[in-house]
Amino acid sequence: MATKSETRLPYDLGRGGAGFFLLVLGLLVLVALGVVAYARQWAEGDVVTGLRDLGTMGGAPWGLYVAFVVHFVGVSFVGYTVAALIGLFNLDHLRPIARMALALTVVSLALGALSVLADLGQPLRGIVNLFLYARPQSPLFGTFSTVLVGYMVASLVFLYLDGRRDAALLARAPSRLRGFYRLWAAGYRDTPEEQDRHRRTTFWLILAVIPILVVAISTEGFVFGLQSGAAGWGGALQAPGFVVMAGVSGMGHLIVVAFTARKLLGLQDRITLRQFSWLGNVLLVLVAAYLYFIVVEVLTGIYQAHHHEARVTRALLVGDYAWLFWLTVGMLVVSFLLLLIQFLRRRYSLWPIVLSGALVSLAGIGKRYLIVVPSQTHGRLLPYLTGFYSPTWVEYSVVVGLLALGALALVLFFRVFPIMEVATREQRR
Amino acid sequence: MPRYGMVIDLSRCYGCRACMVACKVENNTPGAHFWMYVFRIEEGEYPNTQVSFLPRPCMHCDNAPGVKVCPVGARYKREDGLVATDWDRCIGCRYCEVACPYGVNYFNWKKPEKNQYLDWDTPAAQVLGRVTNGAVPPYDNPDLDQPMKDKRRTAGGGQRKGVIEKCTFCVQRVEKGLQPACVANCPAFALHFGDLDDSNSQVSKLLAENPSFRLEEEYNTRPRVYYIGAPPPSAHPRQIEAVKARE
Numbered sequence: 001m002a003t004k005s006e007t008r009l010p011y012d013l014g015r016g017g018a019g020f021f022l023l024v025l026g027l028l029v030l031v032a033l034g035v036v037a038y039a040r041q042w043a044e045g046d047v048v049t050g051l052r053d054l055g056t057m058g059g060a061p062w063g064l065y066v067a068f069v070v071h072f073v074g075v076s077f078v079g080y081t082v083a084a085l086i087g088l089f090n091l092d093h094l095r096p097i098a099r100m101a102l103a104l105t106v107v108s109l110a111l112g113a114l115s116v117l118a119d120l121g122q123p124l125r126g127i128v129n130l131f132l133y134a135r136p137q138s139p140l141f142g143t144f145s146t147v148l149v150g151y152m153v154a155s156l157v158f159l160y161l162d163g164r165r166d167a168a169l170l171a172r173a174p175s176r177l178r179g180f181y182r183l184w185a186a187g188y189r190d191t192p193e194e195q196d197r198h199r200r201t202t203f204w205l206i207l208a209v210i211p212i213l214v215v216a217i218s219t220e221g222f223v224f225g226l227q228s229g230a231a232g233w234g235g236a237l238q239a240p241g242f243v244v245m246a247g248v249s250g251m252g253h254l255i256v257v258a259f260t261a262r263k264l265l266g267l268q269d270r271i272t273l274r275q276f277s278w279l280g281n282v283l284l285v286l287v288a289a290y291l292y293f294i295v296v297e298v299l300t301g302i303y304q305a306h307h308h309e310a311r312v313t314r315a316l317l318v319g320d321y322a323w324l325f326w327l328t329v330g331m332l333v334v335s336f337l338l339l340l341i342q343f344l345r346r347r348y349s350l351w352p353i354v355l356s357g358a359l360v361s362l363a364g365i366g367k368r369y370l371i372v373v374p375s376q377t378h379g380r381l382l383p384y385l386t387g388f389y390s391p392t393w394v395e396y397s398v399v400v401g402l403l404a405l406g407a408l409a410l411v412l413f414f415r416v417f418p419i420m421e422v423a424t425r426e427q428r429r
Numbered sequence: 430m431p432r433y434g435m436v437i438d439l440s441r442c443y444g445c446r447a448c449m450v451a452c453k454v455e456n457n458t459p460g461a462h463f464w465m466y467v468f469r470i471e472e473g474e475y476p477n478t479q480v481s482f483l484p485r486p487c488m489h490c491d492n493a494p495g496v497k498v499c500p501v502g503a504r505y506k507r508e509d510g511l512v513a514t515d516w517d518r519c520i521g522c523r524y525c526e527v528a529c530p531y532g533v534n535y536f537n538w539k540k541p542e543k544n545q546y547l548d549w550d551t552p553a554a555q556v557l558g559r560v561t562n563g564a565v566p567p568y569d570n571p572d573l574d575q576p577m578k579d580k581r582r583t584a585g586g587g588q589r590k591g592v593i594e595k596c597t598f599c600v601q602r603v604e605k606g607l608q609p610a611c612v613a614n615c616p617a618f619a620l621h622f623g624d625l626d627d628s629n630s631q632v633s634k635l636l637a638e639n640p641s642f643r644l645e646e647e648y649n650t651r652p653r654v655y656y657i658g659a660p661p662p663s664a665h666p667r668q669i670e671a672v673k674a675r676e
Binding site for chain 1: 461462463466485520522524531533535590591649650664666671
């Protein structure tokens, strides 16, 4: 219970309210749905999913879970990108969205790890054996080690260092969360020397992590791009395509999260059109690059490809996956046009940017599904029958549960820790 | 150390699929799992069509994609050339399955005992138990649970939920000096198994005397299964009478 002597903290920190509790309750219900579905999968086996073997069974052993592993790891791209823009290019006006971008990175990496576990037939063995018998030659090991260990730890460290100053400032005033802030600050007192040391540490951390980030997401691309077993996967474009798509969906998610936080926490004066227009312009460049990749991919698949590859391309353009392919491309094109028109007219408004962010986030999921599944069902090299895959309610529920868990983590974290710097730039000066 | 391989004489194979049955019986594989599979293929355009048969065991590649991508070394290459799967170590990621160009891997999507090709709890199976003096199938082959010579458990199918399995060339028989079950049971003597390094072995002689091909050689997998007696399938073969079991 708060006492009168306690200071009211900024950004509604430490306070509840009916709306907040309803939101948390709703998310908890969705998480529970995911847990129930996964419990069923645990007990019965993966037979409760729509996944099946390649070849004689005509199925796809990788499906929605793997598509979301790729998606979540892709979304994590955004945290360090924004941190790098601020730290290396002094884009101070992006500071208000820096922390939520970092938190999004950490949460999406955790969700990526959970998606891997959801997909494994032997999840407990997975946790132990990936360390006991690790084979660095496997791209899956690369993904696991660089993404889920190196990248995750680096992101947590960065988030911690970035928040230390705020924790120290908040710990000065009495509040229910004072102990927590003192723990986070860990002796930091915001002296000029400490500020300088922090600035230098984060600068070098950014420089060190950016290559890890590119390697990690490229390695995910290599999981598919280095394979000859299924038509449509192998190719030099896969890794750079993964990196650009990671940027697209990361920026898209950040726009949506920033918009939601702005609405829920009443941050209209801190997160302004300036930040959104900046994000929109970055997104415009990334979407343009990715659309170019898609055109290159499709043209190569039509004109140059071996007949196995051509079969997969046909399935995408006019076959079983055409509806999803054109929906995905359509969402990217609409986003591109919305952002381009704004850029050309130099007049920005909020809703086209937020709509573009939402559309590219959905397109990111669709594109990952299209990378993972069609090559398995239509890309067989031996004369097996064409396969099919349709996710079951268990897979949908687990994925919804994971998304809700991510949202819940963000909501709770920003209830106890400021969503952006407590001190404005003027105060820092 | 021998270097095992298989030679399949397509001129002798008439698509009876006895090898598929022998494999299931020997290895106790779950329903819908076909470690040995025989394609029945139709090629050409009507009326100039031709039907042929193509047995497809695991190719036990020297440059096996499944071995390369396994993150924990559960799929590995033995010294004698067999590609084995350690089902005590497999984490069930199915990476080997998606990496394999031949589609030879099978995952235990549910508890294997629930997935045998006959429900042994049915009254019919109980009747069988009375006839066989209490012994109710499936026959539990003790060889399948034992570690092989390399001290890893790699034999048999339906071992555990959530792990990958595939043709082992009947490693439990090969280590005893026997032929794989599919080879031993082929009524047309179309399948041959032996040491490819021994110039006096039957497989070496067959390869020396006949032109041969291997499947999807262009992917540099270096398979250990050779086909003789017929040209390779055309670029656009159509499978007919396909098995459609999906578990």
